[in-house]
Amino acid sequence: MDPDRELVERCQRALPRKNLAAFGELYEAYKNRVYNVTYRITGNATDALDAAQETFGILLRRIRTFRFRSKFSSWVYRIAVNAAIDLKRRGIGRRFPPLEGGSEGLHADSIDIADERIRGPVREAGARELEEEVQRAVSALSPKLRGIIVLRHVEGLSYEDISEVLRCSIGTVKSRLARAHAALETTLSKVLDRHFLD
Amino acid sequence: VTRCSELEPEILFRADGEGDPSLDAAVSGHLRECGECRAYEAEARARIASLRALPRVSAPPALDARARREIEELVAAPETARERWVARWLEKLPRLAAPAELGRRVLEPPAVRRGRLIRFAAAAASAAAVVLAGWFALDFIRAGSEPTFRVVESKPSDLRIQASLSLARSLGGVEPGAEERR
Numbered sequence: 001m002d003p004d005r006e007l008v009e010r011c012q013r014a015l016p017r018k019n020l021a022a023f024g025e026l027y028e029a030y031k032n033r034v035y036n037v038t039y040r041i042t043g044n045a046t047d048a049l050d051a052a053q054e055t056f057g058i059l060l061r062r063i064r065t066f067r068f069r070s071k072f073s074s075w076v077y078r079i080a081v082n083a084a085i086d087l088k089r090r091g092i093g094r095r096f097p098p099l100e101g102g103s104e105g106l107h108a109d110s111i112d113i114a115d116e117r118i119r120g121p122v123r124e125a126g127a128r129e130l131e132e133e134v135q136r137a138v139s140a141l142s143p144k145l146r147g148i149i150v151l152r153h154v155e156g157l158s159y160e161d162i163s164e165v166l167r168c169s170i171g172t173v174k175s176r177l178a179r180a181h182a183a184l185e186t187t188l189s190k191v192l193d194r195h196f197l198d
Numbered sequence: 199v200t201r202c203s204e205l206e207p208e209i210l211f212r213a214d215g216e217g218d219p220s221l222d223a224a225v226s227g228h229l230r231e232c233g234e235c236r237a238y239e240a241e242a243r244a245r246i247a248s249l250r251a252l253p254r255v256s257a258p259p260a261l262d263a264r265a266r267r268e269i270e271e272l273v274a275a276p277e278t279a280r281e282r283w284v285a286r287w288l289e290k291l292p293r294l295a296a297p298a299e300l301g302r303r304v305l306e307p308p309a310v311r312r313g314r315l316i317r318f319a320a321a322a323a324s325a326a327a328v329v330l331a332g333w334f335a336l337d338f339i340r341a342g343s344e345p346t347f348r349v350v351e352s353k354p355s356d357l358r359i360q361a362s363l364s365l366a367r368s369l370g371g372v373e374p375g376a377e378e379r380r
Contacts, residue, residue, distance in 0.1 A: 035257035053264040153249035
C-alpha cells in the first residue's frame with residue numbers, strides 16, 4: 001500500500017473543485033526531497049529552484065491522472081529527475097567550471113555551497129572543500145549517471161526503487177551505477193586520498 | 199580462476215550494501231587473496247561514504263513563493279474542454295479503469311502516445327490476419343474440398359475487340375486488313 005495514497009486521493013478529489021489544501025500538504029511533504037534532488041543534479045541553487053518549480057507545476061497539472069501503478073514517491077522523483085536533467089540538456093542551466101581549473105574554480109558562488117542555508121552542519125573548511133569537490137565530480141557525470149548517483153547515494157533509494165523511478169530493470173540500474181562509479185573513481189580518487197589518507 | 203574485472207561490479211554492489219548473497223562467499227574468498235581488489239573495495243567504500251555525506255539541502259522560501267504563484271495561475275486559468283471532459287469522467291467513475299486510462303492516454307505526451315499507437319496497430323494487424331485466416335479456413339471446410347473461388351474464363355466481346363482495333367489503327371499500330379484476317 002502506497003503511504004501517500006490517502007493524501008493523493010484526497011488531492012485528486014479536491015483539485016477539480018479548486019480546493020488546494022490537500023495539494024499544499026503534498027507540497028510540504030515533498031518540497032525538501034524534490035529540491036534536494038534537483039539541487040544535487042543541477043549543481044546550483046538557481047537551476048534547482050527552476051527544476052523544483054517545474055516539478056510541482058507538472059504534479060499539480062497531472063496528479064488527477066495518477067493511477068498508483070507505481071509508488072507516488074517514485075513518480076515524484078521521476079518528474080524531479082527529468083525536470084533537472086531537461087534543464088541541463090536544454091542548456092538553460094549554469095555550467096560548472098572544469099575540475100582541472102584548480103582552486104580558482106572552487107569558489108563558493110559557482111555551486112552555492114557558501115549559501116548560509118545550505119552550509120548546514122558542515123562548518124569545517126576541509127569538510128566543505130570535500131563536499132564541493134564531490135559535488136563537482138557528480139556534476140561532471142552525464143545526466144543519466146548523475147541521476148542514478150543522486151537517487152542512490154544522496155536520497156538513499158534501493159536499487160528496486162530506482163528501477164521504478166527510472167522505469168528500467170535492476171540490471172540497468174546496476175550497470176549504470178557501475179559506470180557512474182568508474183567515472184567517479186578517476187575524478188574522486190585523488191580527492192579522497194587527500195582527505196582520508198593524509 | 200576468477201578474474202578481478204569480473205568481480206569488480208559485485209565488490210562495488212557489496213560495498214554499497216546491495217550485493218548478491220549467492221556471490222558473497224566467492225567475493226569474500228577472492229578479497230582474502232587479492233590485495234588489489236581489497237584496495238578497490240576500500241576506495242569504493244570511501245567514495246560511497248563521501249557521496250552519502252553530502253548534506254541534505256532544504257527547499258528555500260523562494261520555492262514556496264514560486265509554487266504558490268504556479269497554483270494561483272492554475273486556479274485562474276480556465277480549463278480546456280478536453281481537460282474538463284477528462285476530469286468529469288474521472289470524477290464520475292473513479293472505480294472504473296477505462297475512462298481513467300482514456301484520460302491518461304489523451305494527456306500523455308506525443309512520444310509515449312506514438313509508441314502505444316504503434317503497438318496498438320501491430321496488435322490490430324495481427325488480429326486481422328488471424329480473423330482472415332480463420333474465415334478462409336471456415337469457408338474451405340463448409341464448401342468441402344471444392345474451393346469456392348474459381349477462375350472465370352472470360353471471352354472479350356466483339357465490340358471490345360472492335361474498339362481496341364480502331365484505337366490501334368488510329369495510332370498506326372495495326373495494318374489495314376487485320377480485322378478481316380481475324
